[in-house]
Amino acid sequence: MIAGGGFGGLWAARTLANQPVDVILVDRNNYHTFLPLLYQVAAAELEPEDIAYPIRSILRKFPNVRFVLADIKRIDLGKRVLYSSDYAITYDYLILATGSTTQFFGIPGxxxxxxxxxxxxxxxxxxxxxxxxxxxxxxxxxxxxxxxxxxxxxxxxxxxxxxxxxxxxxxxxxxxxxxxxxxxxxxxxxxxxxxxxxxxxxxxxxxxxxxxxxxxxxxxxxxxxxxxxxxxxxxxxxxxxxxxxxxxxxxxAGICADPITEGWGFSTARGGLLMVLPTLEIEGHEEIYVVGDLSSIEDTRRQLPMTAPAAVQQGIHAANNILNKLTGRPQSPFIYKDKxxxxxxxxxxxxxxxxxxxxxxxxxxxxxxxxxxxxxxxxxxxxxxxxxxxxxxxxFERAIRLILPLRKQPQPPRNQT
Structure with a gap:
């Protein structure tokens, strides 16, 4: 089971593709967003669909990988079951790659x-x-x-x-x-x-x-x-x-771990990041791996950057460690290669x-x-x-200067008089 279709989750799925395992990738959206260019959507330089790609189109060439559209709500660690509002999926191994959200540092308003x-x-x-x-x-x-x-x-x-x-x-x-x-x-x-x-x-x-x-x-x-x-x-x-x-x-000004994991009983670091072993496993729950913005690796001098390259490397490494565990080979510690x-x-x-x-x-x-x-x-x-x-x-032209209707999209209130 891979929770999250961002960089870490998607590259983990690709690594496990065509291997003797069944893979389920779960995400609340049916598309992968290329976040490094999201600001250009806001600046009217790119269309939203220019930086998004259907997850099913990415995975359809991998017969052992399937996608489930669901918003994860909670997890039963004992039974190894992941729950959404209307769905329950049993897993043997879980890769958490739910990413990050904006951190406001308690600033009022x-x-x-x-x-x-x-x-x-x-x-x-x-x-x-x-x-x-x-x-x-x-x-x-x-x-x-x-x-x-x-x-x-x-x-x-x-x-x-x-x-x-x-x-x-x-x-x-x-x-x-x-x-x-x-x-x-x-x-x-x-x-x-x-x-x-x-x-x-x-x-x-x-x-x-x-x-x-x-x-x-x-x-x-x-x-x-x-x-x-x-x-x-x-x-x-x-x-x-x-x-x-x-x-x-x-x-x-800052990002922190997706709050979805709050209350799950895991050890956390600053910003709500989940503490993981060098192999990217959670201590005491070695069937769960954490990658990307959600993870904080123990025994390192600095926190890894919350960037796409770090998430990709961790996703690949977690998937390979699962394959090593299944075949009886030793797992290896994650070493970030700063490119x-x-x-x-x-x-x-x-x-x-x-x-x-x-x-x-x-x-x-x-x-x-x-x-x-x-x-x-x-x-x-x-x-x-x-x-x-x-x-x-x-x-010197940006043709995407469009005010599009957005349903149920909250915006800061303002005086339009």
Whole structure:
């Protein structure tokens, strides 16, 4: 049984494919989302279906792997049964790969009034909201209200925050500036709030400084060493008692384990991560393996990055350890192979750390494009992403500026007067 169709779960299923085992992959969605490009959906650069691929299409060539659409509710550890609202599945071995969710660090109002970037629905909702803000700002309203509508605040200067800030700045000062000639774009502000003394704090200083300089050049206001105290429907309250009027708060400051595992009785680390042995098993429940954002490996000096490459490697390793156990071979401890990190900041601009070598500018940007296209699943998705990127690059145009209806999609309340 594999719970979760993200990077860890999907690559575990692929590893177990065509082996003498029966595999069931369970997920609440019937598609896999390529999360590294989700921010481009919110920035009107890509369609949602460009970064999603049907799980059944991925698995249909593997006769021993089947998919079940279900929302996992609980697990009976003694009977080894996984329950959804209307489904129960018995397992011999279980790989938990349910991923992560947004961490708000107990900041009042952050969960209620902030936009997140963890699901396709959230990406579409944020795109809708940004475009609506410009529609409302184009009406005859007072200057204070217009400034509030056109201030976009991103909490968190990590990779997602930096990438979205760059993409949003290009959207605003490119297509939207042509769409709304009645708006004075001096009112428009993109603000990044970061608690540390730099953006991309896990990168080398030269790359951090380069990224910060590029954001400033793109008219992004970066507020370093700044803490958020409270988020309200139309304001952000900072620790220094300043109040930032804004209709839009995008929270990218942290992630934590999917709360689905709360109450299951497992040992947890910071952020609700499940403590696992070096083999990725849970101590006392050696039939359960935990991979991806949900796992915290014991006896390591640092927590593994919550990234797609780490999840993929863990998914493959857990699957291989299960096969080793079934054939009587010894299991091996998981060793993360750091292949580097890349962040794009905008047109022709990116930073990349590969081994001990650092790259910036156009070359890093090309590397980033190639890596994303290679890792996307499906020929159609790669083709459509390449076409949309080419249109954006050559014509300075983003055709996906659509406000689409979303059913049952909560959005932060705002005064639409």
């Amino acid at each position: 952050a969960a209620e009034y902030s936009f997140q970037l963890k699901t396709l629905e959230q990406g579409i909702a944020l795109r809708n909201h940004i475009l609506r803000c410009f529609e409302y700002a184009s009406r005859k309203i007072d200057d204070a209200k217009r400034q509030q509508l056109l201030t976009f605040t991103i909490v968190g200067g990590g990779p997602t925050g930096v990438e979205f800030a760059g993409a949003l700045a290009e959207l605003i000062h490119g297509p939207l500036k042509k769409d709304y000639p009645s708006i004075d774009f001096d009112y428009v502000k993109v603000v990044v709030i970061e608690a540390a003394n730099s953006v991309l704090i896990t990168f080398p200083k030269t790359l951090r400084d380069y990224a910060l300089d590029r954001l400033y050049r793109m008219k992004v206001n970066v507020m370093l060493e700044t803490l958020v105290e409270k988020v309200m429907p139309q304001t952000v309250h900072l620790k220094d008692k300043n109040i930032l009027p804004t209709e839009t708060v995008i929270w990218t 580097g990190a890349m962040v794009t900041i905008g047109r022709n601009t990116a930073v990349a750390q590969i081994g001990k070598r650092s790259f910036t500018g156009f070359f890093a940007w090309i590397l980033w494009l190639i890596v994303q296209l290679i890792n996307l699943i499906g020929f159609r998705n790669r083709l459509m992403v390449l076409i949309n990127w080419s249109i954006d690059y050559l014509l």
